[in-house]
Amino acid sequence: MLLDDLYAGYGRTDVLKGVSAEVPEGAVTALVGPNGAGKSTLLGVLAGTVPLRRGKVTPDRGARAARPAFVVQRSAVPDTLPLTVRAAVAMGRWAHRGLWRPLTRHDRAVVARCMERAGVADLADRGLGGLSGGQRQRALIAQGLAQEADLLLLDEPSAGLDQEARERISRTVADIAAEGVTVVHATHFAEEARGADHLLTLDQGRVAVPNTLA
Numbered sequence: 001m002l003l004d005d006l007y008a009g010y011g012r013t014d015v016l017k018g019v020s021a022e023v024p025e026g027a028v029t030a031l032v033g034p035n036g037a038g039k040s041t042l043l044g045v046l047a048g049t050v051p052l053r054r055g056k057v058t059p060d061r062g063a064r065a066a067r068p069a070f071v072v073q074r075s076a077v078p079d080t081l082p083l084t085v086r087a088a089v090a091m092g093r094w095a096h097r098g099l100w101r102p103l104t105r106h107d108r109a110v111v112a113r114c115m116e117r118a119g120v121a122d123l124a125d126r127g128l129g130g131l132s133g134g135q136r137q138r139a140l141i142a143q144g145l146a147q148e149a150d151l152l153l154l155d156e157p158s159a160g161l162d163q164e165a166r167e168r169i170s171r172t173v174a175d176i177a178a179e180g181v182t183v184v185h186a187t188h189f190a191e192e193a194r195g196a197d198h199l200l201t202l203d204q205g206r207v208a209v210p211n212t213l214a
């Protein structure tokens with residue numbers, strides 16, 4: 001996917017100020033940079049939730065442009081949401097099924113497979129609110145996977161998690177990319193960024209020069 005001179009922001013302020021970069025297909029791109037650099041804004045642009053003011057995103061050849069799945073920061077999901085893991089992951093099928101249509105056998109198989117891939121199959125009947133941070137984050141990743149998107153966008157999935165939980169998420173993310181999904185993974189952890197296939201460093205709304213870890 002090619003990002004060409006992207007501008008986006010809120011109100012009168014541009015947050016992204018001419019971001020140009022290549023995001024390789026079927027690989028993990030770590031999106032790094034200090035607080036406020038524009039990482040979440042760029043993810044929002046790629047997800048279609050933040051409008052582009054200028055510039056262009058060219059999807060990979062063969063990929064359908066409008067097939068991103070956005071795994072938002074865990075803090076954006078209320079703790080008290082009365083949902084089991086299975087129900088939360090099944091919400092990922094809404095894009096295919098519509099809100100009130102019952103899930104088909106195929107949908108249920110996809111949900112089961114995605115819980116397996118994200119390592120939450122054994123938690124399927126547990127409530128989201130009672131899970132550990134790492135378990136909850138993996139449930140949200142499973143929900144993103146259930147959308148069967150070409151592009152998986154992860155906004156700091158490891159924030160607040162211990163090293164073991166972070167490593168588990170890194171492995172899951174690498175496996176997903178190995179299956180051909182393009183992953184953009186915003187992170188503040190240098191070890192996660194080093195483990196990625198590609199690096200995109202933002203600084204004050206621009207690609208940092210050089211595009212390396214600080």
Ligand SMILES: Nc1ncnc2c1ncn2[C@@H]1O[C@H](COP(=O)(O)OP(=O)(O)OP(=O)(O)O)[C@@H](O)[C@H]1O
Nearest residue numbers: 010011015033034035036037038039040041042186
């Ligand atoms: N919904 C919004 N409305 C107005 N300003 C916003 C909004 N979201 C983000 N901003 C501002 O845009 C700038 C970039 O924020 P963004 O969340 O994209 O950065 P970030 O790199 O993801 O930061 P962090 O590492 O803290 O998550 C910040 O100055 C922030 O205050």
